[in-house]
Amino acid sequence: MLAPDGGAHAPLGEVGTLGDERLGDCYRTCREIVRFHSKTFYLSSLFLSAEKKRAVWAVYAFCRTADDIIDRIAPARERLDAIDAWERQLVAAYNGITTDPIFAAFADSAQRFNIPIEPGLDLLRGARMDVTIRRYDTYDELREYCYLVASTVGLLVMPILGTMTPEAAAYGIALGRAMQMTNILRDVGEDARMDRIYLPAEDLQRFGCSESAILEEVIDERFTALMAFEIDRVRKMYAEAEPGIAMLSPESRYTVRLALSLYRRILERIEANDFDVFRRRAYVPFRAKMLTALTVAFAR
Structure with a gap:
């Protein structure tokens, strides 16, 4: 992860004065972050034009680094201060000044595609919630969280992808929520080990699944019924x-x-793993990804 205060990097100065070679290095930094952290996102991005591809890499790198800041092992106050510093760098980058390769690339993309700053600020507000909130009572509360940490990503990339009408934005918001809910279902075990339970308490109660059972990684008929319900909900969101x-x-x-x-x-x-999200990570194998890519191509 890059230092959130930018101290690990030589000053870049004004974004508009960077040469093509140095700006290219900034975008390559973003590309490597995407390749390392999300093979699915990286594969999908490869089918865009060079300019759009670089821009979505920059957006992802900004969002991913914010997530890394929050998830690192450090006192809460330290992580919140780091997010505050990341936000100050975002604002400065939109004003043309940065010391960080990620923000240099992001600011350049924002200028090229007219990317608004507000979704980025909202995303950081959602990141702070991961420090201060570890449980959600209702799905409505979780839905708002998903908007802040994921739908905002859609709003950042939509100008790159060619539209930003209110109607189109509503679909982008829905897709962001669906993807975040997918992450939540995949990472139930990982999150529980960090004492985070994103599944709403009202849903746990509905299926008779206790919080302690999730923390103890119990897979029984109550847990599988809960997961089946959540998966059906997310499929409807897609x-x-x-x-x-x-x-x-x-x-x-x-x-x-x-x-x-x-x-x-x-x-x-997740279903193929018999809902074992504690000991088996649900991922799409490379061969299945290639088959999906071909299937989607021929279905157009």
């Missing part, structure tokens, strides 16, 4: 988001449809 793909620029549609399809397959992997 179906709700899918019509918005047609509103994107033609060259961007395949990338988003592929990302949606690959993420949706994670739900299938």
